[in-house]
Amino acid sequence: MERGGPVVVEGPVEVVLEDGTVARSDRFAVALCTCRRSRTYPWCDTSHRRREHRGPTEGDRP
Template identity: 65%
Template sequence: MPTEPAERPRRARMVRGGPLMIDGPVELVDFDGNVIQCDRFQVAVCMCRRSKRYPLCDTSHRPKKSQQ
């Protein structure tokens, strides 16, 4: 019986001061056991917990631009 080729491992890259970038698609499971389907080719997971879309990043970690 032929075996299917092994899928390459998913890559997760930590961005200094930013999110955890995961090659998608991926399923995220939150602390309550809820499953979040992410079909994008790359998913940004919030590491600072400032995101209003937590656990997904909404770029809240970026410094605000000063008004001139």
């Protein structure tokens, strides 16, 4: 599992969200978002890749 990345589970899947609604997928495998940046939450849309936080590097120091 990639840190901050999705959790891939075998489908079909039903996910109960915090507000009580149920998200369903009939796919044979689905990626669940763990970073909460996805516009298609609870499904991963790879938003975690676009906002990787990287610490300072040698070139960034004054």
